[in-house]
Amino acid sequence: LFSFFKNITGQREINEEDLTLVLANMKEHLIKKNVAADIATHLCDSVSRTLVGQKIGSFKSIRSIVKQSMESALRRILTPKTSVDLLRDILQAQSESRPYTICFIGVNGVGKSTNLSKTCFWLLQNGFKVLIAGCDTFRSGAVEQLKVHVRNLNALGQNSVVELYERGYGKDAAGIAKDAINFAKANGFDVVLIDTAGRMQDNEPLMRALAKLVTVNNPDKIIFVGEALVGNEAVDQLTKFNQALKDFSGLQNPRHIDGIILTKFDTIDDKVGAALSMAYTTGQPILFVGTGQTYTDLKNMKVGHIVQALLKE
Amino acid sequence: MVLADLGRRINAALAKINKEPVIDEKVLDAVLKDICHALLEADVNVRLVGNLRNNVKTAVNIQDLAAGINKRRVIQKAVLDELCKLVEPGTEPYKPRKGANNIIMFVGLQGSGKTTTCTKLAYHYQRKGWKVCLVCADTFRAGAFDQLKQNATKAKIPYYGSYTETDPVQIAHEGVEKFRKDGFEIIIVDTSGRHKQETELFEEMKQISAVVNPDNTIFVMDGTIGQAAESQAKAFHEAADIGSIIITKMDGHAKGGGAISAVAATHSPIIFIGTGEHIHDLERFEPRRFVQKMLGMGDMTGLFET
Numbered sequence: 001l002f003s004f005f006k007n008i009t010g011q012r013e014i015n016e017e018d019l020t021l022v023l024a025n026m027k028e029h030l031i032k033k034n035v036a037a038d039i040a041t042h043l044c045d046s047v048s049r050t051l052v053g054q055k056i057g058s059f060k061s062i063r064s065i066v067k068q069s070m071e072s073a074l075r076r077i078l079t080p081k082t083s084v085d086l087l088r089d090i091l092q093a094q095s096e097s098r099p100y101t102i103c104f105i106g107v108n109g110v111g112k113s114t115n116l117s118k119t120c121f122w123l124l125q126n127g128f129k130v131l132i133a134g135c136d137t138f139r140s141g142a143v144e145q146l147k148v149h150v151r152n153l154n155a156l157g158q159n160s161v162v163e164l165y166e167r168g169y170g171k172d173a174a175g176i177a178k179d180a181i182n183f184a185k186a187n188g189f190d191v192v193l194i195d196t197a198g199r200m201q202d203n204e205p206l207m208r209a210l211a212k213l214v215t216v217n218n219p220d221k222i223i224f225v226g227e228a229l230v231g232n233e234a235v236d237q238l239t240k241f242n243q244a245l246k247d248f249s250g251l252q253n254p255r256h257i258d259g260i261i262l263t264k265f266d267t268i269d270d271k272v273g274a275a276l277s278m279a280y281t282t283g284q285p286i287l288f289v290g291t292g293q294t295y296t297d298l299k300n301m302k303v304g305h306i307v308q309a310l311l312k313e
Numbered sequence: 314m315v316l317a318d319l320g321r322r323i324n325a326a327l328a329k330i331n332k333e334p335v336i337d338e339k340v341l342d343a344v345l346k347d348i349c350h351a352l353l354e355a356d357v358n359v360r361l362v363g364n365l366r367n368n369v370k371t372a373v374n375i376q377d378l379a380a381g382i383n384k385r386r387v388i389q390k391a392v393l394d395e396l397c398k399l400v401e402p403g404t405e406p407y408k409p410r411k412g413a414n415n416i417i418m419f420v421g422l423q424g425s426g427k428t429t430t431c432t433k434l435a436y437h438y439q440r441k442g443w444k445v446c447l448v449c450a451d452t453f454r455a456g457a458f459d460q461l462k463q464n465a466t467k468a469k470i471p472y473y474g475s476y477t478e479t480d481p482v483q484i485a486h487e488g489v490e491k492f493r494k495d496g497f498e499i500i501i502v503d504t505s506g507r508h509k510q511e512t513e514l515f516e517e518m519k520q521i522s523a524v525v526n527p528d529n530t531i532f533v534m535d536g537t538i539g540q541a542a543e544s545q546a547k548a549f550h551e552a553a554d555i556g557s558i559i560i561t562k563m564d565g566h567a568k569g570g571g572a573i574s575a576v577a578a579t580h581s582p583i584i585f586i587g588t589g590e591h592i593h594d595l596e597r598f599e600p601r602r603f604v605q606k607m608l609g610m611g612d613m614t615g616l617f618e619t
């Protein structure tokens with residue numbers, strides 16, 4: 001009865017109990033959108049912490065206040081904190097007369113090679129000379145896959161210059177990347193795109209090999225390719241890829257993932273939670289989203305759209 | 314083992330019952346909350362988790378349990394039953410017939426592991442003495458034919474495909490006809506990755522299916538898939554009459570809960586799981602044993618006597 005009076009007399013303070021049910025629903029809602037369960041829990045806890053004790057007008061519903069608070073939390077997480085201007089970085093390297101190197105890494109089948117090729121298409125359109133380094137020396141057809149892309153890409157643009165540097169299968173990927181970068185230097189390529197084999201984050205020998213490739217070649221950008229279809233595994237993948245780059249590098253200042261390409265965005269309807277899980281886990285920007293299987297299906301991520309999709313009933 | 318962790322958490326939740334002097338609604342709710350969270354973390358579909366929670370509560374019906382009945386047992390059995398329901402469609406998997414042409418078509422989302430698994434499955438049957446072969450009806454993905462060809466060559470399995478023909482329906486038709494005539498027993502057809510949002514790709518799948526007339530269509534799902542799994546699985550089932558499921562990439566950390574939703578969506582059993590990139594990395598899947606193993610339960614007979 002007392003709280004009822006407080007209600008109509010104007011302001012009241014939000015307490016934890018007010019929030020319990022609304023936040024439980026919010027959490028389930030986020031999980032339905034494919035946000036990793038732990039991240040959904042953390043987010044709801046932090047919204048609870050911000051709201052408890054706040055004074056609110058009597059006519060505002062707890063639900064709308066929670067939604068508002070969640071919206072700004074989501075926006076904060078998804079908004080890039082570092083530069084996402086690859087072209088500017090490449091021009092910088094160009095002015096130092098050295099090739100800019102980008103390494104694509106990730107688990108099996110997420111779309112590394114395809115989105116590397118899309119990135120290549122975009123760079124060619126911007127007038128850069130690109131060398132693709134075929135460093136997946138394991139998976140059947142990996143080299144031929146890149147050959148086809150290079151053939152297609154050369155056919156697409158009149159003045160496009162893109163070449164494949166490959167040494168077939170079974171060889172040391174780190175060494176091929178190194179040779180490719182030297183080849184690019186000697187032949188005036190602006191960018192080297194390094195395709196790597198897919199690997200499970202728990203596969204230690206393969207993770208060590210990846211760390212070696214990164215240590216030996218110190219690429220300008222390490223891009224993690226992750227698919228929008230992935231569920232809770234997103235967190236484990238990113239954490240362990242970063243951890244491996246750190247633990248197996250033997251360097252004092254080890255590298256980490258610099259950015260993300262989120263692929264297969266066209267397959268998930270509004271279940272866009274993986275974008276949030278990945279941004280939350282790494283704190284790194286989502287540089288592009290892959291929205292299909294053709295060369296033009298590489299887009300910039302619109303934070304507003306993701307936030308909207310996440311909150312949409 | 315990938316499932317050990319999920320099993321451990323469900324067991325830990327169930328163990329809570331032992332510590333409680335009185336088992337009432339509140340205890341049951343707490344146990345269910347833990348179990349549901351563990352399942353959601355394993356990517357099991359949110360709606361299916363909700364059903365599981367409600368079904369256990371109905372099955373246990375704690376208020377009406379007479380005194381003296383072992384409530385812990387009742388709860389444990391209800392949970393086990395519901396977990397089994399998640400992975401058991403109640404239908405028997407397709408069994409190839411010796412001496413006949415058994416046509417198996419692979420379908421699934423992009424990059425789920427179809428091409429790799431095609432060879433693994435062919436190899437599995439080859440080792441058991443069947444006459445097996447592979448048809449590459451993926452004309453879309455760059456390097457698809459080379460991939461299948463290299464895999465097949467390593468495993469010494471005859472294959473069919475083309476670098477010049479661009480119509481997958483045509484290739485599928487030719488390949489299957491050729492191998493049928495040659496008396497192959499297991500004819501496996503690999504197709505391109507596709508998704509429900511692209512109607513043309515689904516149309517193509519229907520056309521391939523129509524000319525190939527598969528005895529079994531296998532839906533390959535990536536074990537790391539999250540909440541988008543169910544709607545994709547449903548759409549594939551509606552378009553291609555899925556008969557079995559294979560879940561791949563279970564050698565990592567993933568628990569495969571998302572992919573499991575395909576069981577309910579397609580009413581089809583999971584027949585194998587993929588546990589690596591190599592040709593041997595294919596394990597048979599048996600639903601009930603899987604759940605028992607997950608829960609670390611040896612002999613289950615005791616549980617069913619309540």
Ligand SMILES: Nc1nc2c(ncn2[C@@H]2O[C@H](COP(=O)(O)OP(=O)(O)OP(=O)(O)O)[C@@H](O)[C@H]2O)c(=O)[nH]1
Pocket residue numbers: 106107108109110111112113114115136139142196197198199263264265266267289290291292293297423424454506508
């Ligand atoms: N729908 C859709 N499919 C995509 C997208 N990006 C890649 N794919 C498809 O995903 C499949 C796998 O792509 P790949 O580029 O071979 O993946 P990968 O990560 O290089 O694979 P591995 O090298 O074997 O680990 C292919 O069929 C691609 O066409 C995307 O944005 N949308």
Ligand SMILES: Nc1nc2c(ncn2[C@@H]2O[C@H](COP(=O)(O)OP(=O)(O)OP(=O)(O)O)[C@@H](O)[C@H]2O)c(=O)[nH]1
Pocket residue numbers: 108109139198200421422423424425426427428429430451454457504505506507561562563564565586587588589590594
């Ligand atoms: N670790 C692991 N990798 C796997 C497994 N199954 C497949 N892969 C890998 O997953 C990636 C994609 O496999 P593919 O067989 O090319 O997938 P797909 O479904 O044919 O792809 P598309 O034809 O492009 O749709 C490859 O790198 C495979 O080596 C598995 O069980 N474990």
Ligand SMILES: [Mg+2]
Pocket residue numbers: 112113114136142195196197198
């Ligand atoms: Mg690749």
Ligand SMILES: [Mg+2]
Pocket residue numbers: 427428429451454457503504505506
């Ligand atoms: Mg394939």
